[in-house]
Amino acid sequence: MDEKLTDARNFVADHGALFDTICMGCTDINRPLIDDMLGSSE
Template sequence: MPGSTGRKTVSVMRGLMMLCEACYDEVVKDQLVDARNYVADHEALFATICPGCSDINRPLIDDMLGSSE
């Protein structure tokens, strides 16, 4: 995928999210991931990631937000 160089992934309920290194480090620091690299609190994840990571993952984010209503 273009523009995905240096990106890391975390698992969420609907798939994998690509994060930049800074966002990934912040997610790990905030202990949002478990031992399997899974994020259960997607709302906290969305509040933590930068606009660039939000844009790259927009279809997945929209799907998750739509399914939680």
């Protein structure tokens, strides 16, 4: 269970970095969407 959570976090972090590279500022627009997909698992 813990491993999957870490994988999910890493994936989102990588995806965020990738998105930042493609389109600076787009991440801010999509952040709520990503948070929603994660289900706020903080």
